[in-house]
Amino acid sequence: MTPERILDKPDLDAALDALCARDARMAALRAASPEPPLRRISADIAGLVWIVNSQLISVAAARAIHGRVEAALGAVEHAALSAAPDELFRAAGMSRVKLKTVRALCAAVDDGLDVEGLEALDEPEARARLLAIPGVGPWTADVFLLFAHGRPDAFPAGDVAVQSAMKDVLGLAARPDRGAAEELAEPWRPLRGVAAQLLWAYYLGRRRGRDAAPSRTPAGPVRPASVEEIA
Template sequence: METPSTGLDTPDSIAVALAELSARDPVIGEVLRQCGQPPPRRRDPGFEGLAHIVVGQQVSTASASAIWARLRALVEPFEPETLSRHTDEGLRGAGLSRPKVRTLRAVAEAATSGAIDFAELGGLDADTAHARLCAIHGIGPWTADIYLLFCLGHADAWPAGDLALQHAAGAALGLDARPDARQMATLGERWRPLRGAAALLLWAYYRHLRGRAGVAV
């Protein structure tokens, strides 16, 4: 099977990627048999997409939606230059914490200065794109990988620090304990260059496990 060249943005591209992984790794084949093929999970790319992920960190889904709606109404059009013109007080009035205001300002500055080129990221390998994003103040590994996977559909993005993904990988591989981010980085090597497809499937597996009575994850 061919590795999908356009990323994980359609059911067909995910099917191709998972078929290749299943042929290489019986663990993936068994997980796919149990929970089925996951759908694409896409968000808008670019500055707005990354900002949306930052806003949603460490808050409930409902809170994230409310804060994002207020911020999106305040910053119109939602572009780096427009956000930069707002005061910290104005941005915090939308519900943002001080660290998130600093991060969004850093992202806006990187975009306007050319330090980050959102259009270029999709053509880079996952590790290089990850490093470019993490070079922005306030953007950590999880945020970078979630952006690559959900906003760009990058076939090899691997959010090693995601707790649900850790639980699912540990269960699928029969590990005695949930692997940490460092261990996940090593485990993910078995699924290169399609770690993003493995991640989508393992998230589906996590939901599958949570739905089974008496199974703790």
């Protein structure tokens, strides 16, 4: 039976079993890839701020910035975020663009957005409310829905790691863009998010294999948004 939400490792395993039963390519990929880990983040404003903060930078940098913000605030919550001056975030290393998004998120909460309450809404409505926040794009919304709510069909089609893995797994000539990735993922409904987790496992396993070579540096430069930013 396919779980309605991916809340623990047995849920993830059951969803992977269902996906692989539907698509032989996914079954072959699962057999050849590292086991996808269970990733969960808090379904509150702190979890959403973490995803915003983690875009476009290395995991280590994201953790350092988020940790400094949390240490300075005491807790990453609406009241503390709203009251904190811009200088606190800038001193922690948060970019102006991300700070603008955090301010927009706080304003949305002031206007009645219930971040934690999104978990009870159906996926299209929850996604629409997230996308209505200035600065929150499809990648941020979809990753939040996938890892904060455990929604098995939330699919971050714009994620470069997912796109790169799809190119290899589906034998494509080039990495698909967001639109093409969404179209190619249609057969995986209602488990597109589970497919993304398997594709990420493949991609990260391949990347770590390359990173073992002396010519590469572990941290690397700034890179496009990917699940690596929240791992």
